[in-house]
Amino acid sequence: MLSKIAAGNGHAEESAYFDGWKAYENDPFHPVDKPHGVIQMGLAENQLCFDLVKEWILKNPSASICTVEGVDQFQDIAIYQDYHGLPEFRKAVARFMEKVRGEKVKFDRDLRWRTGVQLVPVLCNSSDNFKITKSALEDAYERAQDAKIKVKGLLITNPSNPLGTVLDKETLISILAFTNEKNIHLVSDEIYGATVFGQPKFISIAEIMIDQPHNPDLIHIVYSLSKDLGFPGFRVGIVYSYNDNVVNCARKMSSFGLVSTQTQRLIASMLSDEVFVERFLVESSKRLEERHRAFTWGLNQVGIQSLKSNAGLFVWMDLRHLLQDATVEAELTLWRVIINEVKINVSPGSSFHCSEPGWFRVCIANMSDETMDVALRRIRSFVLKKKNVAKPPVVSTKRKCWQTNLQLRLSNKRLDDFMGISQIGSPHSPLPQSPLLRAQT
Amino acid sequence: MTQPHSPSPTNEPLSPTTSTTTTTTTTSTTTKPPAMRLIVPLQGVVQGRGGLILGSIIPCALFYFYQLYLKKHRRRPPPPSQTPPFLSPTSSSTDLTRSSSRPNLRSSSSLGPAPVSGRAHGLSKPNVSPYYIGLDRFREDPYCPSVNPDGLCMDLIEKWVVEHWEKSMGSELGINGIATYQPLDGLMDLKLAMSDFMSMVMGNVSIDPSHLVLTCGATPAVEILGFCLADHGNAFLIPAPYYAGFDRDLVRTGVELIPVHCRSSDNFTFSITALEQAYNNARKRGVKVRGILLSNPSNPVGNLLPKETLHNLLDFAREKNIHIISDEIFAGSTFGSEEFVSIAEIVDWEDLDKDRVHIIYGLSKDLSLAGFRVGAIYTANENVLTASKKLARFSSISAPTQHLLISMLSDKRFIQEYMVTNRKRLKIMHDSFVSGLEQLGIRCAKSDGGLYCWVDMSALIKPYNEKGELELWDKLLTTGKVNISPGSAFHCIEPGWFRCCFTTLPEADVPLVMNRIKKVVESCKSSS
Numbered sequence A: 001m002l003s004k005i006a007a008g009n010g011h012a013e014e015s016a017y018f019d020g021w022k023a024y025e026n027d028p029f030h031p032v033d034k035p036h037g038v039i040q041m042g043l044a045e046n047q048l049c050f051d052l053v054k055e056w057i058l059k060n061p062s063a064s065i066c067t068v069e070g071v072d073q074f075q076d077i078a079i080y081q082d083y084h085g086l087p088e089f090r091k092a093v094a095r096f097m098e099k100v101r102g103e104k105v106k107f108d109r110d111l112r113w114r115t116g117v118q119l120v121p122v123l124c125n126s127s128d129n130f131k132i133t134k135s136a137l138e139d140a141y142e143r144a145q146d147a148k149i150k151v152k153g154l155l156i157t158n159p160s161n162p163l164g165t166v167l168d169k170e171t172l173i174s175i176l177a178f179t180n181e182k183n184i185h186l187v188s189d190e191i192y193g194a195t196v197f198g199q200p201k202f203i204s205i206a207e208i209m210i211d212q213p214h215n216p217d218l219i220h221i222v223y224s225l226s227k228d229l230g231f232p233g234f235r236v237g238i239v240y241s242y243n244d245n246v247v248n249c250a251r252k253m254s255s256f257g258l259v260s261t262q263t264q265r266l267i268a269s270m271l272s273d274e275v276f277v278e279r280f281l282v283e284s285s286k287r288l289e290e291r292h293r294a295f296t297w298g299l300n301q302v303g304i305q306s307l308k309s310n311a312g313l314f315v316w317m318d319l320r321h322l323l324q325d326a327t328v329e330a331e332l333t334l335w336r337v338i339i340n341e342v343k344i345n346v347s348p349g350s351s352f353h354c355s356e357p358g359w360f361r362v363c364i365a366n367m368s369d370e371t372m373d374v375a376l377r378r379i380r381s382f383v384l385k386k387k388n389v390a391k392p393p394v395v396s397t398k399r400k401c402w403q404t405n406l407q408l409r410l411s412n413k414r415l416d417d418f419m420g421i422s423q424i425g426s427p428h429s430p431l432p433q434s435p436l437l438r439a440q441t
Numbered sequence B: 001m002t003q004p005h006s007p008s009p010t011n012e013p014l015s016p017t018t019s020t021t022t023t024t025t026t027t028s029t030t031t032k033p034p035a036m037r038l039i040v041p042l043q044g045v046v047q048g049r050g051g052l053i054l055g056s057i058i059p060c061a062l063f064y065f066y067q068l069y070l071k072k073h074r075r076r077p078p079p080p081s082q083t084p085p086f087l088s089p090t091s092s093s094t095d096l097t098r099s100s101s102r103p104n105l106r107s108s109s110s111l112g113p114a115p116v117s118g119r120a121h122g123l124s125k126p127n128v129s130p131y132y133i134g135l136d137r138f139r140e141d142p143y144c145p146s147v148n149p150d151g152l153c154m155d156l157i158e159k160w161v162v163e164h165w166e167k168s169m170g171s172e173l174g175i176n177g178i179a180t181y182q183p184l185d186g187l188m189d190l191k192l193a194m195s196d197f198m199s200m201v202m203g204n205v206s207i208d209p210s211h212l213v214l215t216c217g218a219t220p221a222v223e224i225l226g227f228c229l230a231d232h233g234n235a236f237l238i239p240a241p242y243y244a245g246f247d248r249d250l251v252r253t254g255v256e257l258i259p260v261h262c263r264s265s266d267n268f269t270f271s272i273t274a275l276e277q278a279y280n281n282a283r284k285r286g287v288k289v290r291g292i293l294l295s296n297p298s299n300p301v302g303n304l305l306p307k308e309t310l311h312n313l314l315d316f317a318r319e320k321n322i323h324i325i326s327d328e329i330f331a332g333s334t335f336g337s338e339e340f341v342s343i344a345e346i347v348d349w350e351d352l353d354k355d356r357v358h359i360i361y362g363l364s365k366d367l368s369l370a371g372f373r374v375g376a377i378y379t380a381n382e383n384v385l386t387a388s389k390k391l392a393r394f395s396s397i398s399a400p401t402q403h404l405l406i407s408m409l410s411d412k413r414f415i416q417e418y419m420v421t422n423r424k425r426l427k428i429m430h431d432s433f434v435s436g437l438e439q440l441g442i443r444c445a446k447s448d449g450g451l452y453c454w455v456d457m458s459a460l461i462k463p464y465n466e467k468g469e470l471e472l473w474d475k476l477l478t479t480g481k482v483n484i485s486p487g488s489a490f491h492c493i494e495p496g497w498f499r500c501c502f503t504t505l506p507e508a509d510v511p512l513v514m515n516r517i518k519k520v521v522e523s524c525k526s527s528s
Helices: A016-026 A050-059 A071-079 A087-100 A134-146 A169-182 A205-211 A244-256 A261-272 A274-301 A328-342 A369-388 A413-419 B034-049 B051-072 B118-123 B130-140 B154-163 B165-173 B188-201 B218-229 B245-249 B272-285 B307-320 B382-394 B399-410 B412-439 B466-478 B507-527
Strands: A153-157 A185-189 A219-224 A237-241 A314-318 A359-363 B212-215 B235-240 B256-261 B289-295 B323-327 B357-362 B375-379 B452-456 B497-501
Touching: A016 A328, A050 A261, A050 A274, A071 A261, A071 B154, A087 A237, A087 A261, A087 A274, A134 A169, A153 A169, A169 A185, A169 A205, A205 A219, A237 A244, A244 B218, A244 B245, A261 A274, A261 B399, A274 A314, A274 A369, A328 A369, B130 B466, B154 B399, B154 B412, B188 B212, B188 B375, B188 B399, B188 B412, B212 B218, B212 B382, B218 B245, B218 B289, B218 B323, B218 B357, B218 B375, B218 B382, B235 B272, B256 B272, B272 B289, B272 B307, B289 B307, B307 B323, B375 B382, B399 B412, B412 B452, B412 B507, B466 B507
Parallel strands: A153 A185, A185 A219, B235 B256, B235 B289, B289 B323, B323 B357
Antiparallel strands: A219 A237, A314 A359, B212 B375, B357 B375, B452 B497
16 A cells, blocks of 8 residues: 555665664663763764853844844744745855865855765775775766666765765866766765865865866855854755856755755854854864864774874774775675774664675764763774684574674675666765656666 | 546657567556557567568668657647646746756767656656646745745744754754664654654544654655555545545545535535445446545635544455555644544454554644655554654654754643644634625635635636636736635545635735735625
8 A cells, every 4th residue: 555665665774874773773872871881983073162052042042033132033933935945045055064164165156055965986996095086986877778777866975984084186176077968967975074174185076177167057065054153953964056057946846855044044143253163163173173183092092993084073093904804795794893892883884885894884973072082982892802802703593693683685786786786874864765866868 | 526636657768769668557547648559569570470571671661750740749749738727837937047057068979868757757747727827826925924924933043043042043053963873763752752743633542652753744644655555556435525635646546536525515524325335336447445544634615534533444444454644734723622642542453453453643733834844654563664764764754843943842832832823823813814805895714724715706606617716716816916826636526615825814804805806806796
């Protein structure tokens, strides 16, 4: 009696990525009540700067329609359901996006918003530091064509999730040239744009467009307040496109995901406060850098390397040397150990379609310094314990009781990747069979 | 009334792709666009049925000329469709001025405009429905009375907020708790508060909070159920006239809405016979009906379904083994002598029937909080619940809003007072409008709920058809400066009916509205 969409597994929530979250939900860490619970390091949230935001809210009661100062606006805000959104909200977000990109570009086109992201794997290797190479793009394109799949666009995340690296100018230029040549869309998800610290600086595709040949109708930017500001609960996403048809359509589709006007109003006020925004961006960057340095140093001490990165809310950790063999199964075995024994929820590289087993994404911005210390201690003692063991024990084929909670559905991911069919495992991606983004082949 | 057009899923607009694209099967029953007709016969030749020469020269030649045609006509704007001659579709009036960033960007594409998806193409067509055109015209030139209520009881809510600002503001102060990721189908506390509220509004039926999926408005709730209960190309039966937004809400699902026309002689209540007929006709066409979608209280008529009709409806659904989606968003906006009966009241929740009944609700009408985007799906079908929860990730309610509403809805005393006052004021406005129109010789359908009257202006239209109705609509809008929606926008089969919303004006302005309508009525009578 159900539709195919409802009855199917297209939601892709049965992957290691989500299994880790479930493990955390069953036994969450709390410094006092549950000191041995699972520490959540699989969720890319930015909790480092809430104090700044709280201070601003207290100082600006009229931004909220729930205060004596702001309630005069309540009625107008409560009934407003124009899918253009509040004009001051659009302007404030556009201005914020410009600031994040170092004021090098202007976002003066109208902003529309709707979340919806789909991934098509283009294989990148650690030997290249996971750079996106032209040959990898061409290869992926050909594979898709061989499989009779029509490529409609390329989606990149810059700064990268899960790598935390910033795309350099040459790579961006080559990507733009590639999509231009194939006449396909380029969607640049720049949701981590303001989580960059140090060098190299973040370069938006909007900046590259200024002096590179391209078709503006093909370029679209996705953004959100979930990472840079740390407001995923507010549900604010942005589609920025240079294509009128896309903007028109997105505006109409946004009926299915309009941002609450109460939220629009609050964010509009907050982001219009230029002094606050400047301070926030600087402070946030600083705290991320400190956190990043502390964590990677702690890992280094026990011989764990991570990919050199300067953005994102996470670290791309290299545990290849701890694997029994270079297979996805071994990676997942190690992952289960990390969840169940070390009690940390990290996300295995295979859930991000990484072609090399042994890499893990560890989120580091969603906890206090104390919890971070606990996490590092656990990782270090685990690694040291492993080193002290002469030879890693052969993994018993008999299922242990602690394995029963984690049911992993491993469809033939490898084959599917080569076929270019995606089985999604990314945090803000929709169903792979999402009708919204199902490409017309 | 023609069926609402649903865009063909395989509509590839003007794409200069190779002619050897694989044939895509379509399950849509709408006609294929011209591009596809070109490719299909081409394939026959290409597949070698025409021999080597025919198989290569002819397709190449055709393709070459096709490219020439595209190049020549690339800049031609899309042809306007279905637009009455005296109206222009809304496009530029709603767009804001475009930016200066485009002239700075160099473009060097030689392959023509990159095609967007068929779905985007369909959706980006200008709004030609008078329903939306009227709204746009209002925005361009709105009437602003000295006292502007906008929602009959907004004053009560504002008062509550001021008195309880610490509780409601606390939502933003406690930012550490609410800014982070929340359950995507709504906080449990809000589900609890909503279930209590819905239970009260729907006449003390029992609403289980664990059977709720919260969404950012009723719009995504409708779509989500569309995705869960039907496949692309299937259909829902829907008693007509029906809410114009349902067509848009289901566009992406590919579900066809088959109107089951109701008559004024029945006060626009549907009959099971009519449902049966529509079901059979669909079957003959090869279209699978997966459910019935209806609104109760009805939009645009405002009538309430009696218990017996609900029972018959359930029997019918059981017999055909299909779903019922009952949109009860106006459940708290009743004012007449009839009592509202929710379908929740007649379903035996222990029985198999619980798997086929799904309710949609939201706070946009009963609490006038349309901007906050709060909707809900209520279903006891475990599979639908699970699937809806997953789909709800695209349509979550903003966290500060959830917190504000938890406080507000939990204040039972306030909510009681609000609902009583709301009903009282609705009745006053409804009666005022109905009697005002009666004095002009215009009658309204009997209604006991909703924020509108369903008005019979058929005597004033000439000719007695959709064209005449739209002419009157235009007159009312342009000359009378009153935006009321023509029945054709709601797929009403009888011309001349209009939906007139009465909750956006203060009571003192009713005579003003009547005066304006009177002028138009008089001009119609004098010209006939």
